[in-house]
Amino acid sequence: MHATSPIRTTCPYCGVGCGVLATPTGPESALIQGDPEHPANYGRLCSKGSALGETLSLQTRLLYPQIGPRRVGWDEALDKVAGEFRRVIDTHGPEAVAFYVSGQLLTEDYYLANKLMKGYIGSANIDTNSRLCMSSTVAGQKRAFGEDVVPGCYEDLEQADLIVLVGSNAAWCHPVLFQRIVKAKQDRPGLKLVTIDPRRTATSESADLHLAIRPGSDVMLFNGLLNYLRQHDRLDFGFMEHLVGLSQALEAARDSAPSVPAVALACGVPETDLVRFYQEFARTEKTVTAWSQGVNQSSSGTDKVNAILNVHLATGRIGKPGMGPLSLTGQPNAMGGREVGGLANQLAAHLEIENPRHRAWVREFWNAPRMAEQPGLKAVELFQAIEQGRVKAVWIMATNPVVSLPDAAAVRRALAACEFVAVSDCEAETDLAAYAHVSLPAAAWGEKDGTVTNSERRISRQRAFLPLPGEAKPDGWIIAEVARRMGYAEGFDYAAPRDIFVEHARLSGLHNEGRRLFDIAGLAELDAAAYDVLPPIQWPVNAEHPAGTARLFAAGGFPGPEGKARLLPLPPQPPFNPPDLDYPLVLNTGRIRDQWHTMTRTGKAARLGHHLPEPYAELHPDDAARWEVADGALVRLESRHGSALARARITPDQQAGSVFMPMHWSDVQARRGLVNALVNPVVDPVSGEPESKHTPVRVGAYRPVWQGFLLSREALAIPGPEYRVAVRGADYWRYELAGETAPDDWRSWAESILAQEGAADWLEFADAHAGRYRCAVLRGGRLRACLFVGVGPALPSRDWLAGLFAQEDLPEMDRAALLAGRPAVAGSDPGRTVCACFGVGMNVLRSAIQSQGFTTVEQIGAALKAGTGCGSCLPELNSLLRGARS
CATH class of the missing domain: 3.40.228.10 (Dimethylsulfoxide Reductase, domain 2)
Structure with a gap:
């Protein structure tokens, strides 16, 4: 695929569903721009979306099927998955198997997974990570x-x-x-x-x-x-x-x-x-x-x-x-998954699994051999059933439940004990990969075709603009091949995603006559050419609304009984699990600006890692004082389910009695930084959605024997330290480290980690009495690595040192300043990144605001470009301006 003009597609991140123009510039790269004609964003992109071209590297991709660690061909891998599912079904029945899928799947893939499980296997044990958010x-x-x-x-x-x-x-x-x-x-x-x-x-x-x-x-x-x-x-x-x-x-x-x-x-x-x-x-x-x-x-x-x-x-x-x-939906296709019945308590096309007439309609439409007759297991209870041995085979697609589900230790125990685990994924090195008996290489964003539906019911096309790498295949192809090998070939004979989409559209109009608002029967006759150029459109799309529908219910017309909407009496409910003397704080989890889910994609973009590079726990000053936690120090959080380590951020923006910690870090990026190790598996009794905003925890200062950081031109394996966070830079890797025991000889430890080959200049400073050690390794005039160790968090800024990796030949002035960790010339340290689009640091901004008297973000943008890209940093720029005024 060698397109010379931009391909119109859709961003794979949040539920806004922004249009993207992608122009391939190589097999692992593309120029990314916002689509000015897409009605979700009119050309705008956020920091994550604008960096999509930097996430296409194949370096960490899963590129061929595996059984355990052994590389195999597709036939052997697919036969293994189909055979294991067939064995479990024949021995224990269809309720002993399950799929766990994702809002990262395209609608067509989602449709096939739902059809296979509910209509052919005959169980509703298919749930999705959208259960966790929507x-x-x-x-x-x-x-x-x-x-x-x-x-x-x-x-x-x-x-x-x-x-x-x-x-x-x-x-x-x-x-x-x-x-x-x-x-x-x-x-x-x-x-x-x-x-x-x-x-x-x-x-x-x-x-x-x-x-x-x-x-x-x-x-x-x-x-x-x-x-x-x-x-x-x-x-x-x-x-x-x-x-x-x-x-x-x-x-x-x-x-x-x-x-x-x-x-x-x-x-x-x-x-x-x-x-x-x-x-x-x-x-x-x-x-x-x-x-x-x-x-x-x-x-x-x-x-x-x-x-x-x-x-x-x-x-x-x-x-x-x-x-x-x-x-406001969380994932790019959370709503598309809901349309095709991706949740365990749904049927496709907004039909009800507990309604016998609806089941009969879908069974006849699919010509299904056996139809699920009751709701399946929702996400949290599904993995509990795996741990209990009631579900013996599970296929996990495009998601990482050992990181994203609550009570993560229990999820890991469940998968470790499960008879058979199949995983379809793009990435080879995830926390989930260790539990896979079979790993299936799935196509990633930019390599597959289909549709997604955003938060305003707008269906948009995702189009391929890159070739399939290695032996990777689209999710829909993988699902259909497994279905064929299970004996269901007649129900999964599709030549292209368009064939699946039009079947999905026909089903939406089945016995509808206005009964269900989800109706895209107006798209059921699309031929291949029309599907290829399908513009963004909001459902319902039918004979009454051929161009789609922006708004609903202005004049009533609700799909409920008698065409009316229902108000509910709602007595407020106390939290299921309130704080107590042992766990007196409320943990609230969430997202940060420049990262997405478990960072398998955003973690590849160097510019996205430096605004908030470490897991952090946000505390109110009163709580920090009570538990003797200092700003910037490491803190330990504990609940009844597990523990985690994070960097403390003390701010009055946090409510007293609560602590906030983001959810993005997994074991791959941060040892002991997994917030869902703490989160209780309590769920809403109606929706089954986990309580991710209210877990009782306690906090305390974490005082390791040593703390430090290591910057390296190459990615490193660093065994040992209890706290380790890896952050990708443009020309280097950054590792934040802390340990409860110190090496006897720091030089030997550093040499074992860095594994340098050939002659190198080794600069070092050691003060054993003060517990300090610093070293830098140069080869051919270029900085290869530097290590800074102390007894606490008071260490030099990483930002100036990181900038030295871009230099081909380190000037003598910078070489002399290396072990000091700060530039010889004041003002050379850019500081922590604030604007990810243009790499503008905190120190640069503060200096410009002070020296040039800036009072508006427009002035900052004109001088430094900060805030003129995606706009995500504008709140922080305004905060800096207010701080300068006060």
């Missing part, structure tokens, strides 16, 4: 609307007069959408933004009002709002003909949240701020409430979703320009 919204929308439907679109964010972001750090997690909000605020200063989050995040920097509610108090907050709207006669009585359950919901809201003072006390927010929010919501018809994982990932996540939906339904603010509830 299933509470699925359950909430089904309870309210009768179907899993997002009513609005992204344009509503630009047309609203009030935007409420709940449990969403959109500035970091959905940055392109957030930049659309920021631009709308600039164009229309009357647009107000309210953020609701226990933490003050980068998103809150742009807010007119931030409510730092007590963790888990969302239902109380929105019950209070519903009651306030009732008290102030702000309900839409004309819309009530489309609703059921309103009186019960109002009664529950009145009983649980009788007054503003009671709600303010329960939510832990100032009464004046709460009144301001309630008043703003009450008087602003054009209101959008958007939410993400802070709402979903909860033991009461479904109730939180319905509490939000209640206020929009009761006020008729739904499906009209500039108003409505909007779920």
Whole structure:
């Protein structure tokens, strides 16, 4: 594949679903630009999306099938998978096997996996990592609307007069959408933004009002709002003909949240701020409430979703320009997976697995030999069933559950004891790979064709622009080949992804007649050429809406009983697992700006690793003082399930009594940095979504014997230190290290790690009494490696030293300064990266702001380019400007 013009495709990261123009520049590289014609992003890309061209390296890819560590051909590997699944089914029945899939799969691949498990194997034991992020919204929308439907679109964010972001750090997690909000605020200063989050995040920097509610108090907050709207006669009585359950919901809201003072006390927010929010919501018809994982990932996540939906339904603010509830999806195809029944409690095409008529329709359509008749095991209970021996064979596709699931140690025990584990993946060296009996090399982004659906119901094409490397194959091909070998060839005879898509589209229109809003029957007759050029389009797409549909429910027409939506009475529920004397803090997990999931993709892009290079634990100053934790020092976190090590960040933006830790680091990048080793496996009783925002933990200073860092031109294996974090740089690798025992001879230890060959210049400094050691290795005038060790975290900046690796011949002045760890000329250290797009560091920014008197981000951008790329760093630039002014 040697395209000379850009290929239109879709970003593989978050649920915004940005359009991308990809121009191959080699077998492992491409020029990446935002697609100015795609309606999700109009040319914008975030830091992760703009760096996609730097993630295409094949160096760590899984490129051929393996049985254990042995390389085999495809026939042997596929026969092994099919044979093991057939053996277990014949011996123990279909409920003894399972698939665990992913929002990284394309819709066509997802469809085949669901069809094989539910229609041919005859079990519903297929669940997805979307269970971990979006299933509470699925359950909430089904309870309210009768179907899993997002009513609005992204344009509503630009047309609203009030935007409420709940449990969403959109500035970091959905940055392109957030930049659309920021631009709308600039164009229309009357647009107000309210953020609701226990933490003050980068998103809150742009807010007119931030409510730092007590963790888990969302239902109380929105019950209070519903009651306030009732008290102030702000309900839409004309819309009530489309609703059921309103009186019960109002009664529950009145009983649980009788007054503003009671709600303010329960939510832990100032009464004046709460009144301001309630008043703003009450008087602003054009209101959008958007939410993400802070709402979903909860033991009461479904109730939180319905509490939000209640206020929009009761006020008729739904499906009209500039108003409505909007779920911000986590993964690029979480919604596409929901469309094809990727969750264990669904059938394809939004049909119900517990409905006998629906099962009969799908069975007949698929000509399926046996149809699953009951919901399967949801993600957490699925892996519990594996550990208990009830599920004996599992096929894991495009996800890394030993890192992403709660109680990670239990997941690892389960897979270690499982009779048979098949893994389809792009990467060879993941934490999951060690548990695979068979490893199947899957095509990655840029190598496969199909569709994805974003958060606004918009179907977009992902198109291949690179050749398949090695022996890698698309997921759909792999699934179909296993199905054939299991004896189901007649049901999996597809020549191309288009054949799967049109079957999926036909199924969506089966016995529909407007009963289900998910309907893409208007695309069921696409030929290969039309599928190839399919533009982004929002469902439903049918005879009534041939060009797609932006908004739903403005005039009612809900798919629930009698065409009405349901409001639910929602008594607030306390957390399933509250803090106690032994574990007094609440752990909240989440994402950071420049990384994605378990970093198998973003970890390859050097510029994405230096904004926040280490696992960190964010603590309020009062908590840090209580447990004697210093800013920048290492801290140990412990729960009843495990422990982790992280770098402490002390900030008043964190709420007292809580600690935040990101979820991206696995054993591959960080020894002891796995946050899900801590997280309790409590789930929402309706959705089955894990409680990732509320685990009781304790913290304490971690005081190793030594701490240090090592910079090396080559990647290194470093056994021994209890704490090790690996960060890829442009010309080097950075390793943050700490150990509980020190080597007897640091020079010998360094030589064993660096394994230098040939003559080299070795510079070193040692002060055994002070516990300090420093060395640098040069060869041919180039810096090969440097090691700095001390007894605590007070070590030189890594940034200036890292810049020396780009030099072909180290000047004498820099060589002399090496062991000091700082430049001989002041101002040469750029500092920690703030702008990932242009590599602008903190020290450069502070110096420019001070010396040139900058007061706006536009001035910074004109001088340094920072903030002029994806815009993700703008909140931090504004924070620096405010700091300079004060």
